[in-house]
Amino acid sequence: MSSQLPVIRSAVRPFLEKMEAGDRIVVAVSGGADSLALAYALSMEVKKLAIQLSAVTIDHQLQSKSSEQASRVVEQMKQLGIDCTVVKVKVEITEGLEASARKARYVALDQLQADAIFLGHTHNDQAESVLLGLARGSGTRSLSGMADVNGKYLRPFLEITREQTESACSEIGLTPWNDPHNKDAQFARVRVRTQALPVLEETIGPGISDALVRSAQLLRDDADALDQWAEEEIVGLDLHDLDCTYLQGLPRAIRSRIIRRAVYEAGAPSGSLSAEHVGAIEALICAWNGQGPAHLPGGVKVERFSGRLSLSRHQP
Numbered sequence: 001m002s003s004q005l006p007v008i009r010s011a012v013r014p015f016l017e018k019m020e021a022g023d024r025i026v027v028a029v030s031g032g033a034d035s036l037a038l039a040y041a042l043s044m045e046v047k048k049l050a051i052q053l054s055a056v057t058i059d060h061q062l063q064s065k066s067s068e069q070a071s072r073v074v075e076q077m078k079q080l081g082i083d084c085t086v087v088k089v090k091v092e093i094t095e096g097l098e099a100s101a102r103k104a105r106y107v108a109l110d111q112l113q114a115d116a117i118f119l120g121h122t123h124n125d126q127a128e129s130v131l132l133g134l135a136r137g138s139g140t141r142s143l144s145g146m147a148d149v150n151g152k153y154l155r156p157f158l159e160i161t162r163e164q165t166e167s168a169c170s171e172i173g174l175t176p177w178n179d180p181h182n183k184d185a186q187f188a189r190v191r192v193r194t195q196a197l198p199v200l201e202e203t204i205g206p207g208i209s210d211a212l213v214r215s216a217q218l219l220r221d222d223a224d225a226l227d228q229w230a231e232e233e234i235v236g237l238d239l240h241d242l243d244c245t246y247l248q249g250l251p252r253a254i255r256s257r258i259i260r261r262a263v264y265e266a267g268a269p270s271g272s273l274s275a276e277h278v279g280a281i282e283a284l285i286c287a288w289n290g291q292g293p294a295h296l297p298g299g300v301k302v303e304r305f306s307g308r309l310s311l312s313r314h315q316p
Contacts, residue, residue: 004168008041012156015118015149016042021050023115029055029084031073031177034120037165038157040172042118043080055084056112058105060091062181069177076174098187114152121146121155124162127209128192130216135188137275140223140253145216158213230257239265242309244285255285263300267313272297284309 019025027042029035039055046053057073059066070086077084089104091097109117126145133142148155157165169176185191200208233254239262247255259281260273273296280294284304293303299314 003171004037004164005040005171007164008037008157008160008168009044011160012038012041012045012118015116015154015156016045016049016051019049019051019116022052024052024054024113025116025118026112026114027053027055027082027118028109028120029057029073029077030120030179031057031069031076032120032179032182033165033169033176034122034125034157034162036076036172036174036176037160037168038118038120039077039080039082040168040174041156043082053082055082056109057084057086058108059086059088060101060104061088062091062097062101072177079174098181098189109153116152116154119153119155120157120165122157122160122162122165123213124193124209126158126216127197127212128189130212131192131196132188135192139256139275140219140226143216144220144223145213147220226253227257230254230261234258234261240311242311244288244304244307244309247285247309252282256282262309262311263296263302266298266300266302266311268296268298268300281309 016025025042025046027035027039029039042053055073055077057070059070061067063069067086074084074086087108089108091101091104093100095103129145130143133145136142146155146158148158166176181187182190183194185194197209233250237258239258242258242262247258250258256278259278263273263277263281264270277294277296281302283291284294284302288304293301295301300311301314302309302311304310
């Protein structure tokens with residue numbers, strides 16, 4: 001394989017070109033090949049720019065000697081000329097270990113004082129995310145995978161493969177950390193990576209990962225268009241008091257977006273609504289037969305009175 005260093009450096013360049021002089025950027029580094037390669041690419045490209053680069057490694061404290069791995073990342077970043085901070089988090093297991101660790105990690109990252117935070121998710125991660133979404137029966141937005149730009153979070157490597165980052169680390173002379181969790185089959189993502197995708201490649205044909213990523217890109221375009229339509233409908237609405245006849249006249253894809261926005265604005269925790277929750281509200285609108293209210297996360301209650309949806313929140 002030819003040198004991957006020019007490739008990974010080229011991947012970060014367009015993202016840095018959009019930054020302004022004096023901006024502070026942070027690269028999140030676990031010590032795996034993807035984040036090490038990303039840190040290297042950024043360290044090389046910021047040299048000619050008036051941008052401040054630092055790194056952060058999150059110690060989830062879920063494995064023995066996790067602090068030793070965090071210290072190792074600090075040393076590796078020092079080799080690249082990057083100051084690195086270790087942030088220890090406490091993971092409260094509320095929705096499975098993997099999801100709970102991710103939640104704790106992003107809570108910590110959200111608190112960083114940075115204009116942009118670079119994440120090392122790759123083409124492989126994107127394909128795995130789409131397949132996991134299919135398995136869950138997720139909607140268009142979830143199936144569209146990860147965005148390369150999501151607020152202050154930037155993912156320059158979504159077109160770069162894991163094999164390329166591993167090759168880059170070998171060229172740089174940095175030894176990646178192999179997280180034991182990445183081989184633990186109790187995690188759905190590990191099963192997708194080590195079992196499902198290889199079987200699909202063998203039985204259907206090569207290129208499944210590429211096809212999944214292409215599908216994600218197409219679905220993201222669709223999801224963006226539907227979101228924009230829903231936003232235009234929401235303008236001027238009282239989301240605590242909605243006309244059921246108006247809602248029933250909308251396409252379901254738009255109606256469900258309005259429903260989700262209304263419920264979250266009423267106080268439900270972000271991301272807490274399931275398809276079953278939305279379905280219960282759909283029934284109040286389109287299959288009304290006098291049923292009682294829908295009780296939702298966060299104490300939100302949705303009920304129908306005189307052809308209108310009323311949203312309220314119970315305060316304990």
